[in-house]
Amino acid sequence: FDASLGLNDAKSSSDERIYTNGILGNVIHNRDESDGVMLWTKLSGQHHISGTELAEWKLKYHQNDSDGENRSGTQLQYDESLFRVMGAEGSYSRAQGEHFIKTGAELKRLTQQEDIRILNSGIETSNEHQRLRQDKSSLYGQDEISVGENTILTPGIRYEYVSRDFGASSHLDYFAPSMHLLYRLTSNDNIRASIAKTVKLPRLDELSDTVDSSLELNDLNHPDVGGNTNLKEEKALSYEVRYEHFFEDKGIVSIGGFYRVIDDKIEKLTTLEGGRYVERPYNAGEAKLWSIELELKKSLSGFVNGLGVFGNATFQNSSLTLNDSKRPIKATNDYLYNVGIDHTLSVYRLTYGAAYRYVGGYDDPMDENGIAESQKGYGTLDLYATKRLDSTFKTGVNLKNLTGTTIETTTKRYASGSLVETQTDRVNSEPHILITLEGRW
Incomplete structure (x- = not known):
């Protein structure tokens, strides 16, 4: 059994000074307060059926409850949000000859409630409510195959079915195959490579039709924030390769890179709606992302017992194509x-x-x-x-x-x-x- 409880209480204030031709024209004072409670629990178990068979299961519950108050000038906004996750997972593993087979199933329900009220000089001008639900079920299987003494191949496939209700209903199902390779150059050196299809679903708040107002601070960098009920999932095909070296006295150094092609890339774009700036997520187009990654973790116990250093770096570039025009991912x-x-x-x-x-x-x-x-x-x-x-x-x-x-x-x-x-x-x-x-x- 694992559990964590988080309490949050935050307050911030800002003054936005607006200048025209170098002359101060207006000062807007904004104050934002919020508090929240996060509860996370997990109950899991392992059962060794035999020397070559293992069954595992997991139950989890997560809840995030938050309240906020945002005041700007004569306007006041109250926010209440409740997010819950309930899930169950089970898997069965078996070692047989050169194979290590694992299959499993997952069930997960997400629910979110949002309530937003806006008052101007004490008079309510807006009162929005949103209820969203997502049910996801998954089946997967993989086979870790030893090929000779130095090579391990791991093919796998995952099937997911998603049902959503956010005022309108939607259903989605898909297969996501993958292939991973581990090649041992020496006892301290590995090469890893993989190719995998992934699907990234929009978050529930990205599908919400409620609008979180920036009140009087509405401008390019302080837009209202809303969702998009027409948002589609991202689909990506990823290629990755990595070289790893393990030190004798603990630690690792590695260099790797990945290349990812993404369909229906989700980006947040700002537009003018009714004279106000509003930021919403959109499916921007086909994107490509590539990266080089470096990692180092090294013990220095030879100099001082218990001393260690670590570091990592990522260098990346991207492009997004929409209507024959190309630009980087925002x-x-x-x-x-x-x-x-x-x-x-x-x-x-x-x-x-x-x-x-x-x-x-x-x-x-x-x-x-x-x-x-x-x-x-x-x-x-x-x-x-x-x-x-x-x-x-x-x-x-x-x-x-x-x-x-x-x-x-x-x-x-x-x-x-x-x-x-x-x-x-x-x-x-x-x-x-x-x-x-x-x-x-």
Whole structure:
């Protein structure tokens, strides 16, 4: 049995200053408050039927309940949201000669409730309610085949059936085959390769027809946020290859890459609706994404007992084709990396360390709605520590964003090929602390 409980209470305020020809014309004060409760539980079991057969099962329940209040000028918005996931999984595995066969089934129900009220000078101007449900059932099978002493092939196939009710009803089913290869060059070196079809379903909130208003802060970088009931699923074919080297004293270094072709890529686009900017998800077109990934995890116990370093980096590029025009996938960062160092004091069951993450910028050209956006790169520094209290409980503290990161985004809007509006936002974030307590029975 595993469980976690999360409590959240957040408050933020901002002042938007609007200048015309260098002269301050208006100041809009915005205050946003929210609180929420997240409950996650899982009950699972394993049953060794024989020396070569294993049955596994899992039951899970997840609930996220949140309330929010957003005030801007004379306008006030109340938000209530309830999201639930209930699921069951079962699998059967059997080793037979050079084969390791695994089959299984999954059932999952997702429900979401949204209630949004907007008041202007105390008078209710909007009251929206949305109820959404998704049922998904899956069957899968795979065979891990040993070919000689150094090669393992794993073909597999998955079938899924999805039923949704969000005011209208929809049904979808599909097969997703895959093939994976593991080749052992030496006892410390591997090559992995795979090809797989995947299907990414829209989230329930992306299908919602409710609109979360930005109130008086409505502009290019602060649009109203809504869903799209006509949104279709993404379908992708992915190719991946990776080389891995394992160190004798623990750790790994690897280099790999993937190439992915995506049909009906889902993107968030901003348009003018009734004089207000509204951001909604759309199926933008056929996309291609390719990437090179590096990873390093190395023990330095030869210098200091319990010391280690880690890091990873991703370099990526993309394209999206729609109506014979081509542009990058929106908000695709050129690169990102994460580096860190940690130290474990085994006698105290304590691990502490630091991690720095940098996200490269992007420069998106004008999209089909006349919007172009660019963002500068930014980095964050975290310090953390975890301590095992006993066999059941572990506690941790994370000092996040010590660098007080500033994210600068510039958005431009064009009409008939001419630039008509430019907006630059600088979001200054503050350091904060996260304290956790985990238990496992």
